[in-house]
Amino acid sequence: MENYKNTIKKRIVIMTVVCLVVVSVYVVNLFHDFGTVNENFSDYIKGFQLGLIIVLVIFMIGLMRKYFIALKNEQSLKKLFFEETDERARMISEKTGGNVIIACALCILIAGIIAGYFNEIIFFTLTGCCLFLLVTRKVLKLYYRGKY
Amino acid sequence: MKTTIKELRKEKKLSQEELALAVGTTRQTITSIEVEKYTASLVLAYKIARYFDKKIEDVFDFTDVEEF
Numbered sequence: 001m002e003n004y005k006n007t008i009k010k011r012i013v014i015m016t017v018v019c020l021v022v023v024s025v026y027v028v029n030l031f032h033d034f035g036t037v038n039e040n041f042s043d044y045i046k047g048f049q050l051g052l053i054i055v056l057v058i059f060m061i062g063l064m065r066k067y068f069i070a071l072k073n074e075q076s077l078k079k080l081f082f083e084e085t086d087e088r089a090r091m092i093s094e095k096t097g098g099n100v101i102i103a104c105a106l107c108i109l110i111a112g113i114i115a116g117y118f119n120e121i122i123f124f125t126l127t128g129c130c131l132f133l134l135v136t137r138k139v140l141k142l143y144y145r146g147k148y
Numbered sequence: 149m150k151t152t153i154k155e156l157r158k159e160k161k162l163s164q165e166e167l168a169l170a171v172g173t174t175r176q177t178i179t180s181i182e183v184e185k186y187t188a189s190l191v192l193a194y195k196i197a198r199y200f201d202k203k204i205e206d207v208f209d210f211t212d213v214e215e216f
Contacts (some may be wrong), residue, residue, distance in 0.1 A: 078169065085187050088177040145176075148186045 001074075004081050015060045026053050045116045045123070052113075088148060096140040104136045105133040149187045150209035153178070156200045171195040 013021065013120030026049060070077040093099075157167055164178040173192060180186035181196075188196065188208070197204045 075169075081167065082172050083174055085172070086174045086177055087181060087192060088186055089174065148180055 001077065001081065005071065005077065007075075008071060008080075012064055012067050015064055019057050019060050022053055022056060026050065045113075048116075048127075049113065052109075092141060092144045092148065095144050096137050101133055101137050105130045105137075108133070149184060149212065151181060152186070152209075153196060154182045156202070156207065160200070167196075167199070171199055172209055 070080045108126050108130040112123050112130060115126060118124035164175045168175045171216045179187065181188050193204050193208055197207045200207060
């Protein structure tokens with residue numbers, strides 16, 4: 001359990017760094033115009049990025065809160081460890097593509113955001129593709145949770 | 149796979165949550181095993197059986213497997 005405690009501490013540090021980097025990049029982006037094909041679309045991209053950053057930061061803060069509670073309470077830590085290493089949860093995760101789908105969706109999203117500076121059709125296509133991957137994974141997870 | 153986990157749990161007056169914590173799994177997994185939706189791995193089956201101080205075959209019904 002001591003190893004898991006260290007893993008959680010590392011995760012908290014990584015999440016804090018990611019949050020700070022993401023917010024810094026957004027602030028820099030706000031004050032520096034990288035130039036886009038369509039001026040109206042530029043506002044849309046900025047709005048999308050802001051929404052994404054807010055969701056990401058809220059999600060990470062929620063996770064960090066969960067981790068802090070687990071670090072203070074041995075019972076919560078045990079429960080969290082069992083949740084993560086549970087064989088049924090792992091099986092369902094593997095059946096729904098595991099971390100590969102998440103990694104692919106993340107890469108597609110990043111590519112979509114970058115492409116958004118040059119072409120709005122590519123932005124919508126890649127964002128839609130990312131959304132489709134995540135929704136499919138969630139639906140499959142719900143299905144397998146009911147089945148097993 | 150049929151099991152006697154529910155009966156053994158009731159004998160010991162244990163909740164699913166308590167059993168799950170004792171054998172290193174989640175309440176949802178214990179529920180799935182009890183309702184025969186999920187078949188536990190050998191390791192988990194061993195842990196559950198050992199927790200109740202029984203043999204694996206006393207907790208899990210292998211009749212279906214033996215037919216093959």
